[in-house]
Amino acid sequence: MGRAAHDRRDAGPAGRLLRRYRRRAGRDGRPPRPREAAATGIAAAQTVVAVARLLASTGFGLLWYTVGSxxxxxxxxxxxxAALPVAAMLLRTARTAAA
Known part of the structure; x- marks a missing residue:
């Protein structure tokens, strides 16, 4: 259940973003996207997450092999x-820009 729960959690923000785009699309002259586009968008987001996980685990495996555990x-x-404060600062900046 662990992996499935993470995959559903990752799909949530992608679905919200696509729904927001659908609501806005009809108002600014662009045609709204069909519902299949939402599924395609969520699948693309899941693919990016899967590729990132693959690269991270491969990189860590190479690091483990070269320098030791x-x-x-x-x-x-x-x-x-070191990355945590940077991520917090970027998220704070993104929230203030979105507000």
Whole structure:
């Protein structure tokens, strides 16, 4: 159930974004997209997530193989610790720009 729950969670924001686009599309002169476009958009988002997971796991596997398990774990921990404040700042900026 773990992977399926994550996949549904990832599809939610993509579906909301596509619904918002559908509502706005009729008002600004563009024709609204058919419902099949929403499924295609969600599938494209899921494909991007799957490819990102593949690249991340392959990269970590190569790192593990080249520098060893302990060094790979520490390096990833340091990179994630450095990335968290950057991600928080970017999300805060995106929220204020959207408001």
């Amino acid at each position: 302990d060094a790979a774990m520490w390096l990833v921990a340091v990179v994630l610790a």
